[in-house]
Amino acid sequence: MKFFIAHLATETNTFAAAPTGWGAFEEVGIFHGDASVREPEGAGAFLHFLRGLIEADGNEVVESLCTLAQPAGRTVRAVYEALRDEILADLRAALPVDAVQLLLHGAMAADGYDDCEGDLAARIRALVGPDVPIGLELDLHCHFTELMQRSADVIVAFKEYPHIDTDERGRELYRLLVATAAGRVKPVTAVFDCKMAGLWHTTREPMQGFVRRMQAAEREPGVLSVSLGHGFPWGDVPQAGAKLWVVSDNDPALARAVADRLGAEFWALRERIGAQPIGIDEALDGTWAGQGPVVLADIADNPGGGAAGDSTFILRRLVERGIGDVALGALWDPGAIHICKSAGVGAQLALRIGGKCGPASGQPVDLRVSVRAIVENHSQRALGTRERLGDCVWVEAANGLHILLASIRTQTYGADAFTGAGITLADKSFVVVKSTQHFHAEFAPLARKVLYVSTPGAMNFDFAAIPYALRSPDYWPRVAAPHGAGI
Structure with a gap:
């Protein structure tokens, strides 16, 4: 089995004045297919981990671009397109492949692109066709979008903040892609839009307990994965905000039921989970x-x-x-x-x-x-x-x-x-x-x-007062009941 892997990430604060350009990526490092070897403890640490996982199973790895940048304003259009196109060119040269696994952020925006990850995934889908499984691993501060969902077979987000489970989630996604490529499972996803903006630490209750409940749900028959994308509050894009999604094995009704149940539980915690800053x-x-x-x-x-x-x-x-x-x-x-x-x-x-x-x-x-x-x-x-x-x-x-x-x-x-x-x-x-x-x-x-x-x-951190122009104002805490009376 041949896996194509890459890592491209930055988190875009659309209110930041300084754009994200070449210098921001070069400061961390831009690696052209060799990050896992050249920077195994730095920028290439995840691809080094993933390569070891794949090769230990006797599978083949084609490694593409690896780069990331510190969060700032929107990425310069020409920079994003050049990085994206390098991944696409590498994939085109590697075809045919059996699976694609990417570590992205999920809140990357560029000039002319509100959803860089969705754009990249859609172009990859066009290259590999409908039958090759595509998996995206996202930071939990992602914006889960419809284009991402349409383009990828499986999307998994970190569960912990701080993000101490990057490798664990990468292993989970890899196993699901192997099973999908082998025809043992058929992932389907249901999404619950929490309609919330905030910042929620998993180092204390009740968020610690909620993470455990997501993990417990993953042990239910037919459930493959559960993720909560917290959203990035300082990213003003149309599909911003917290979303919870569930991946089931070819059971849309199960995925919907579990997503609705856990989404309602998360919504019920909204007054208790926010950070409490002091002067x-x-x-x-x-x-x-x-x-x-x-x-x-x-x-x-x-x-x-x-x-x-x-x-x-x-x-x-x-x-x-x-x-x-x-x-x-x-x-x-x-x-x-x-x-x-x-x-x-x-x-x-x-x-x-x-x-x-x-x-x-x-x-x-x-x-x-x-x-x-x-x-x-x-x-x-x-x-x-x-x-x-x-x-x-x-x-x-x-x-x-x-x-x-x-x-x-x-x-x-x-x-x-x-x-x-x-x-x-x-x-x-x-x-x-x-x-x-x-x-x-x-x-x-x-x-x-x-x-x-x-x-x-x-x-x-006054989330109700962030001056969004692109995302809907229908979210908590700006609106007391964005779901209406139905939740």
Whole structure:
């Protein structure tokens, strides 16, 4: 059996001013059929895993493009079309194939394309014909669309946020594609539109329990897979929003019944599952029992959601209040890094930090700092892979305020973003991370308390007030009862 595999992903914040261009993909890496070999612990980690899975079964692998970019605005049209067309050209050269398995995001939009994943899947279907199974693995912050559903045989989304189950879902999808290609199953899908916008962490109840109920439903006879696409709230596209879908073995009625049941259960949890952010001063004023630092998530300035990663709202308040023994990062500021690298380790200088990218970044903060370390080509653990931070600098200001500056815009995933640069964490009163939730996997075990802090950043957590133009305004929490009286 011959499998064609590829990985193309970015999450589009349609409200972000900066487009996603070639530089955003090149920063992570663009690999032309060799990512699984050249970057097996980095960008190519999933394709390396998938290749091993397929070849262990004695099957053949044709590996195509692998690239991803940090979330930002819409991808430049020519960039998306070039990446898409490379995958299509590779597939055309590989034909005939027995199955196609892709790791995509599900919330990628480009100039002229509201649904890049659906567009790609439809073009693949046109190439391989109706009988070759196509499988898509999506980030749970995807927009599940009708074009995706029509074009693919099986679509599976991550269940966990943080996304710690990428490989697990890839294995699930691979097994379903093998069974489909062999004629042992015939996948059919039913979708429940939850008509909700929000951000829901699976690290706490009741979302933990809901994930377990989805997994339990997958053990019911005839049910092949259950996914909940949370949607990406900052993606204004026509089919945005949370959707739950069920894949059954040639039983549309079963798929519909299970999707409706679980969709209604998820809807019933809506008032209890949202994040509860607090203000900066409330976080700094609190008395939190336990060992280790209090971890503050700067949720509105998460580069993983399209923000710049250089906002100064929390940093400024720490300075104004004279709070010390703090680690903060990774703050994106290539200019400050250039100055510090020129000055060298041990230098003391006046440094203007952050606040470079517009109103959502706040005003720059001027500090007297010591350059404590310069780390070239730094990286961090990131949910089982390595994520590049570029050249990084650790600077220390008064009162033991330790700031990690990064030259590549990315969210803080791993504790080694700090410790790899020499910044200790256990002795800090606060650790401030530029992330919304993916930090949780590594930082929660170190923390006395994890707090989600609201700032005037680029990501608006008032979901009822996001100024959508393309998606329907008929969603909760903007509308109390978007389903009417029928749910």
